[in-house]
Amino acid sequence: MMATRTQTMAAAMLALVAATGHAQQYPGREQLRAQSAEFRREVIQVARGVYVAVGYAASNVVLVQGTDGSIIVDTATDPVAARAIVDAFGPRLRRPVRAIIYTHSHPDHTGGARVFAGNDAPDIYSHEQFLKKPPDVGRAGREGGDQFGMALPASQFINAGVQAEFGRVVPPTRDGYLPPTRTFGGGELSLTVAGVRLQLLHTPGETPDTIAVWLPETRVLMPGDNAFRAFPNVAPIRGSRLRNPDAWVSSLTRVVALAPAHVVPGHTRPVLGAAAAGAMLTAYRDGLKSIVDQTLDGMRKGERPDELAAHVTLPPALAGSPFLQEFYGGVEWTVRGIYADYVGWFDGNATKLFPLPEKDRATRLVALIGGIDRVIAHGRSALAANDATWAAELADYVLVNDPAHAGARRLKAAALTELAERQVNAIARNYYLTTAQFLLKDLPPE
Ligand SMILES: [Zn+2]
Structure with missing residues (x-):
């Protein structure tokens, strides 16, 4: 029973990859595949x-x-x-x-x-x-996401x-x-x-x-x-x-x-030889320090997390370091994490002091767009135009009020699968793909 379902899901995932995966090259994914030589x-x-x-x-x-x-x-x-x-x-x-x-x-x-x-x-x-060590509170994975895949x-x-x-x-x-x-x-x-x-x-x-x-x-x-x-x-x-x-x-x-x-x-x-060992530790220290410094500098100027994430990057001299490729941790996540740690959850925009509940916002946006069918149609167009993040977000406006909506689940699963294939980051890839698998579970064939 379980095997059959797993096989069905695997086939559905492969069909999704085939539908979304052949048109583009995925250099990040191939870099991640090459990382497997480390193991x-x-x-x-x-x-x-x-x-x-x-x-x-x-x-x-x-x-x-x-x-x-x-x-x-x-x-x-x-x-x-x-x-x-x-x-x-x-x-x-x-x-x-x-x-x-x-x-x-x-x-x-x-x-x-x-x-x-x-x-x-x-x-x-x-x-x-x-x-x-204090106990790890963690997060209940109710959307199926799992970084370890x-x-x-x-x-x-x-x-x-x-x-x-x-x-x-x-x-x-x-x-x-x-x-x-x-x-x-x-x-x-x-x-x-x-x-x-x-x-x-x-x-x-x-x-x-x-x-x-x-x-x-x-x-x-x-x-x-x-x-x-x-x-x-x-x-x-x-x-x-x-x-x-x-x-x-x-x-x-x-x-x-x-x-x-x-x-x-x-x-x-292992990193063998004094020159390589020194280069590794120095790159690691300088790369992390640079991300921290740039984030704090931007915060002092009042930049919000999205603004920081858009420009904080590894310095050119370190961006190519084999020790700093984003197979595991991520620069953007680090920036957002530092922001939240230093100044808290609030980004400074007064509108967000007491934000609209997400279900309420979704209802209004779906109505503005012209109803659920139009939201899904926009999402499919976005996905076809390589705009997978927007496609996933559009699906969310439906799913937040109707988590079982088959069209929105399929749209989001396809968008996340495409985003996964683009990733160099293994844990982002695994999280995207396990969430997509969760969304497709128990759906009837299209
Ligand atoms: Zn470990």
């Missing part, structure tokens, strides 16, 4: 005694060999992925595992600890903020920006999680484990509890998710608070100063 399964030697398993799970796992045991940095999503990584490390994973270090608390980095720990009872390190047919899914297959192989589970046994407050903790010197640096960025792991002997930096090969996800669309961009920039400045020989990020492949 090729491989154990890569980073330095003497330092290995990273890339592509076996949503996030990377690092193995540091010591004189009488091993250290594991981050533990993948779940026990199945963790076991595959243990197998891939093979004899390079010298038992016992003496320490596990969590760079931060996100489930894709903490879900496989039990497998790496085995019977070795390692110390498990994190920053103390790890345990003080977990329900998408394989033909539609490319990747999740910094992850190949999040949730597609094994449902996320907490069975393999182990809580930290050693936490530290303040800025850093120096320790020696299995003869390996380590520094754990509190570097808030993607999360307030992020630590960067620094190996002074091999000059390897593991910045967690504070830097990888995609624009940072400062203002997540999945529904969470702004990730403090000022703290993030400061943390990046701190790790730039270490002048690492290699960087092993929490996602995407």
Whole structure:
């Protein structure tokens, strides 16, 4: 039953793509497809005694060999992925595992600890903020949107920006999680484990509890998710608070100063060699700082979010950086997120102090346009003229008062599918496509 429905929906989605997809080239989508090379399964030697398993799970796992045991940095999503990584490390994973270090608390980095720990009872390190994390309120996904694309047919899914297959192989589970046994407050903790010197640096960025792991002997930096090969996800669309961009920039400045020989990020492949590592961290810091500075400058001049979004961009020297392409985070989302964080929800226009309810506005606009059929006809023309955002908005004016309207649902699904195909951003693509799938669900054939 489920399979049949999924197949029907997949066929409907493919028909939509065929209807809207052949006329244009989609360079962003092809760039996103190329990003999938970042997740090729491989154990890569980073330095003497330092290995990273890339592509076996949503996030990377690092193995540091010591004189009488091993250290594991981050533990993948779940026990199945963790076991595959243990197998891939093979004899390079010298038992016992003496320490596990969590760079931060996100489930894709903490879900496989039990497998790496085995019977070795390692110390498990994190920053103390790890345990003080307030609960994630999130947003109920009633429109079907999902940035990870977990329900998408394989033909539609490319990747999740910094992850190949999040949730597609094994449902996320907490069975393999182990809580930290050693936490530290303040800025850093120096320790020696299995003869390996380590520094754990509190570097808030993607999360307030992020630590960067620094190996002074091999000059390897593991910045967690504070830097990888995609624009940072400062203002997540999945529904969470702004990730403090000022703290993030400061943390990046701190790790730039270490002048690492290699960087092993929490996602995407390691960046090997001092020149490349420095270029990565500097581009990441300067790119994010520029977006923050431009946004604040514009805000001081009274610019509203739409005005800021129209002109705040990466400086030309950084726009082509392979580390700042918008596969995951987005510049426009960051601008809007910073605005809301610094000055709140109100954009300064008095009309919007108490706005019309959206249902009321839609009723009036539909009447102005000449009724629902004309709205849909305008939407179809807009879509045919490549104006997909306007087509989706026109469909919304119908759907807000009649969520079951088949013509409006089909129009919006087609518009979102077209917008998805244009995206370089994986999570926007996945969100568009899962919403389109939701809109087409249970509709009779046209
Ligand atoms: Zn992650």
